[in-house]
Amino acid sequence: xxxxxxxxxxxxxxxxxxxxxxxxxxxxxxPGEFAEGTLGFIQEALDGGEAVVVAxxxxxxxxxxxxxxxxxxVRYVDTTVTAHHPGxxxxxxxxxxxxxxxxxxxxxxxxxxxxxxARSRAEAQExxxxxxxxxxxxxxxxxxxxxxxxxxxxxxxxxxxxxxxHPEIRTGGRTVPSAxxxxxxxxxxxxxxxxxxxxxxxxxxxxxxxxxxEKIERxxxxxxVDGRRLRELHLAAxxxxxxxxxxxxxxxxxxxxxxxxxxxxxxxxxxxxxxPLAGRxxxxxxxxxxxxxxxxxxxxxxxxxxxxxxTGTTIRLHTELxx
Numbered sequence: 001x002x003x004x005x006x007x008x009x010x011x012x013x014x015x016x017x018x019x020x021x022x023x024x025x026x027x028x029x030x031p032g033e034f035a036e037g038t039l040g041f042i043q044e045a046l047d048g049g050e051a052v053v054v055a056x057x058x059x060x061x062x063x064x065x066x067x068x069x070x071x072x073x074v075r076y077v078d079t080t081v082t083a084h085h086p087g088x089x090x091x092x093x094x095x096x097x098x099x100x101x102x103x104x105x106x107x108x109x110x111x112x113x114x115x116x117x118a119r120s121r122a123e124a125q126e127x128x129x130x131x132x133x134x135x136x137x138x139x140x141x142x143x144x145x146x147x148x149x150x151x152x153x154x155x156x157x158x159x160x161x162x163x164x165x166h167p168e169i170r171t172g173g174r175t176v177p178s179a180x181x182x183x184x185x186x187x188x189x190x191x192x193x194x195x196x197x198x199x200x201x202x203x204x205x206x207x208x209x210x211x212x213x214e215k216i217e218r219x220x221x222x223x224x225v226d227g228r229r230l231r232e233l234h235l236a237a238x239x240x241x242x243x244x245x246x247x248x249x250x251x252x253x254x255x256x257x258x259x260x261x262x263x264x265x266x267x268x269x270x271x272x273x274x275x276p277l278a279g280r281x282x283x284x285x286x287x288x289x290x291x292x293x294x295x296x297x298x299x300x301x302x303x304x305x306x307x308x309x310x311t312g313t314t315i316r317l318h319t320e321l322x323x
Contacts (some may be wrong), residue, residue: 021138022145024175027159031063034149037156037170038110039067041147045108046073051100055079055093056149083114086126087297090137093284095114097144107144115158120260122318123302125190128158131165131255132187156214164188175250184292187276189306192314195266199257201226204241206250212241216265219256223263223321232299233319237265240293240315244269248313263319273307 026037038056042064045052052074054061062075068074075096082092093109100107113131118124131148138144148166152159163169163180202215216237220230237254244252248269255266279293297303302318 013071019137020143021141022168023135023138023166024145024147024168024170025162025178026147026149027162028149029151029153034151035063035067036168038147038149038208040173041110041170042068042074042110045106048106050106050108051075051173053077053096053100053107053109055083055096056110057066057083057117060112060149073105079114084117084119084123084299085278085297086123086130087303088224089113089130090133090280091276091294093134093138093146094282097141101142101144109144109146110149115155119320120262120302120318121193122304122316126302126304128161128165129189131162133276133280135165135167135183137281141210143159148277161188180296192304192306192316195255195264196257196259199255202254204244204252204254206245209238209241209245212254213238214256215256220263220319223258225263225319225321229319233263233265233317236296236299236317237267239296240267240317243292243315244271253265258321261321263321265317265319267317268312269317270308270312271307273305273313274309279305280305 026041028034030039038060042052044056050073051056052063054074056064056079058080077092077096078090082088086264092189093111097107097109113127115124115127118127134146147170148162150159150162160180163178165181167181167183168175169178191230200215200219204212213234216233220226220233225233241252241254244267246272252267252269255268257264279297281294283291283294293305294304296315296317297301300317301320302316304318305313306315307313
């Protein structure tokens with residue numbers, strides 16, 4: 001089957017006109033169901049004169065390209081790097097939607113994270129958290145509609161978590177509200193794992209940033225992190241430690257260890273980050289503050305942030321180890 005834009009004139013949209021952000025989960029099983037749901041979604045968009053941004057793993061993108069006639073309204077974006085950095089994905093969607101919405105057309109997106117390629121439990125958890133954060137990030141944005149395909153084969157427990165992240169579910173050819181989604185409920189984090197033994201610990205206060213950098217450098221060099229990767233880790237760690245001193249009670253605790261071919265630098269302090277989107281949205285050109293955590297996400301392979309008013313803040317910076 002090949003789908004394409006209607007041959008003459010704009011058609012009546014298959015769905016009502018978008019009036020805000022829509023975030024829809026599409027549970028499927030196998031390539032056939034993936035194609036059935038996503039191709040139908042794309043055809044609806046083309047029938048209504050809408051643009052489509054497709055951000056899926058390459059094997060899925062190839063499947064769609066084989067079925068869709070070339071059309072400038074359908075754009076495939078390369079997610080090879082970005083998809084493995086959950087903290088960068090909202091900023092990427094900001095850019096993709098901005099580019100396609102510049103001519104005033106409604107925009108639809110298809111976004112599937114590389115769940116089967118997640119390199120750690122932490123990465124999979126952050127990908128799910130990203131799905132939940134999308135609802136907050138685009139709550140007040142221009143209208144667009146994001147369909148999130150999710151292969152349910154053998155993932156019953158994970159599917160339950162996904163339904164709590166999506167206001168709508170596409171099933172049986174129609175869209176229904178998700179009974180598990182509560183826009184007022186906080187995200188249900190899984191507890192962070194304990195550090196692996198052996199780990200190093202250092203309590204830092206004002207004036208200790210050089211010592212923090214030295215601790216990071218020694219640990220990194222023991223694990224073969226040098227050159228550009230070390231400079232990036234230095235910069236990210238300095239930003240987080242400085243925030244601890246400035247906003248976290250004047251002191252913090254640094255712990256470093258390695259696990260699953262990753263070097264992890266953890267910072268704990270008494271501060272509270274009340275904005276769950278801190279560091280996720282791309283700063284605008286006139287913004288003065290709020291760039292630090294954005295930079296941290298760009299420099300590290302994975303960033304985990306947990307913060308409550310009662311327990312303070314924990315930030316973990318992950319750096320992949322070679323070999």
